[in-house]
Amino acid sequence: MxxxxxxxxxxxxxxxxxxxxxxxxxxxxxxxxxxxxxxxPTVAQLEKAVADAKKAYDEAYAAERASYHRFRNDDFPSRPKVDAADAEAKAAATAKDVADKALAGAKAALAALPATATEAEKAAAQKAVTGAETAATAAATANSAADAKKQAAFKALAEERIAESRKHDGLHTDLKKALAAKNAAEKALADAKAAAASGGDKKDGASDGKTDSKKDGKTDGKSAGQAGAGASAAKGEPSAAPSARPTKAAATGSAPSQAAAGSTSGQGAASVSLAQTGSSxxxxxxxxxxxxxxxxxxxxxxxxxxxxxxxxx
Structure with a gap:
């Protein structure tokens, strides 16, 4: 059980x-x-989104252009250091050339002494050679140091250029994204305004149709009454006194207009209910x-x- x-x-x-x-x-x-x-979202919210997107785009564009001009003009912190190191290296190379020529001249003078040269002349020539060798050695050392400093400055500048190039690539990508976001926001706002405008036009058309139908119905009724009265007067027949009760023709004449109005309002109500409920x-x-x-x-x-x-x- x-x-x-x-x-x-x-x-x-x-x-x-x-x-x-x-x-x-x-x-x-x-x-x-x-x-x-x-x-x-509302139209006001979309307008704010468009303003924010434009601001972001302007900032991204300014950053991308600044990076581009910095790279094109070689405007980096290491640029002055490179220029100074390059000038110093050129001066050191010139000094080394002068010292090397002086040493070569001292050695040539020592070798050109005649056999009848005194010991003092030989000692003076040897001393000149020794001094020239010391100066040439110092110039060579200074030249090597200047070259190393110049290479270090150029290396730092190259690293800054590479970093700026990578930064510019990222800024360019951000600029594209900002542009796409701005275009999307502007399109959404335009679509919302178009939808609002089309909705207003439909409401205006529906109200105009109802007003015109009412006006036409009233005008037709008045015209029919006036035509009947004119016909009676032409035949010489006395016109009937107005009655408070509606005539059969008036009742039958108003029924189609009411039915039409009901069908129109029914269609409007159906469209409104469909727009409100949506799809089941x-x-x-x-x-x-x-x-x-x-x-x-x-x-x-x-x-x-x-x-x-x-x-x-």
Missing amino acids: QIRHALVSAAVAAVAAPAVLLSAAPALAVTAPASQAQSK SPLPQITLAGGAAVALGAGTVFAVRRRKADSAA
Whole structure:
């Protein structure tokens, strides 16, 4: 008995579940578009986004141009040091050449002494050679030091150029991203304004149509009354006194206009309700789940009856 009651309860729940799910479907269909409408940005927010995007683009453009001109003009901290080291190296090379020539001249003078030269003349020539050798050695050392300083300055300048080149590549990439963001923000703002303008035009057209239909209906009624009165006066017949009750023609004449107005308003209401509720996208899934629940309930009922028949046999 307990198993039978449990199976019957499961069957009832399976049959009732689709009705509950289908009744909840409209609420789900109405809730989703409302949340989407709330998350949609306003025109003021889009205008602020455009202003921020333009500001970011201007900053990125200024940074990229500054880096480009710095690299093109070779405007780096090591540039003055390179110029000074280069001038010092040139001066050291000139001094070395002078010292080397002086040494060569001293040695030539010593070698050119005649055999009849006195010891004093020989000593003076030897002393000149020794002094020239010392000066040449010092000039060579200074020249080597100047060359090393110049190479170090050029190396520092080359490292700064490489770093600036890499920085410029990154700034150029940032500039492209900023431009893309600015274009996207401007497009979003333009689309929002176009959508708002088209919505206003539709509302204006609907209101104009209703006003024109009302005016046309009133004008036609007045024209028909005046025409009837004119015809009676032409025949010499007295015109009937105005009655408070509407005539049959007036009643029948107003019915189509009311029906037309009702159909127009019905179409407007239908369009408004469709725009507010949106698409009931979860309905197919809920229907499938309901069908599965019905199948499960039917199987359960069949199993209960089969078990009852077996127990009776």
